[in-house]
Amino acid sequence: MELPLPETLRRLRAHTEEPDLNPQELAAETALPVDTVRALLRGETLPPDTVDQRVCWRVKTLADAYLVQNEKRTGDLVAAVAERLGISEVWARKLLKGEKVPSVTFLRGLVDFFEVDGGEAFFTAPASEALNRVLQNRLRKYETPMADPVQVLMERYGVVAADLRHHGSMTPEQLETLLAGVIRSVMPTEGDAPR
Known part of the structure; x- marks a missing residue:
């Protein structure tokens, strides 16, 4: 809840x-x-505000932030969004400037383009x-901190996913020692020169 x-x-x-x-x-x-x-x-x-006002403001805010973070020109962003959404550049420019409200389909495309968490609600929520x-x-x-030592180690070392086929064959401590050793063995040390 x-x-x-x-x-x-x-x-x-x-x-x-x-x-x-x-x-x-x-x-x-x-x-x-x-x-x-x-x-x-x-x-x-x-x-109070309206859903349309929220959506327009947040699209414009994301577009502005995208331009700064990616050091892109407005025209590049407009072209990329137009291509992604399958719309004209004129329409894409109006969306990105917060002048037009995107349809639900376009909103889904903007969620994917800007990679925002929360789906369409990112744009529509109060x-x-x-x-x-x-x-x-x-x-x-x-x-709710992570208690699983494998998950903690994976996060610490930047491992995205792992499949441990022998579930329950080791104690958590043994598994942690094993994984830490394996991960350390493949991680470059500070003295290693790039090859």
């Missing part, structure tokens, strides 16, 4: 201080204005829900 934003904030603040509540970082993750994030963190109620989704992900790392 999803917690309401005030409860998520209360519980998160009990575990951490500012690093998980940085308004600029949260604004970037949610495609919300920094002032909106700050107001929500203070517990303020926001003025600001409090969008912020709450991100904060709950942060809260989970404190309240």
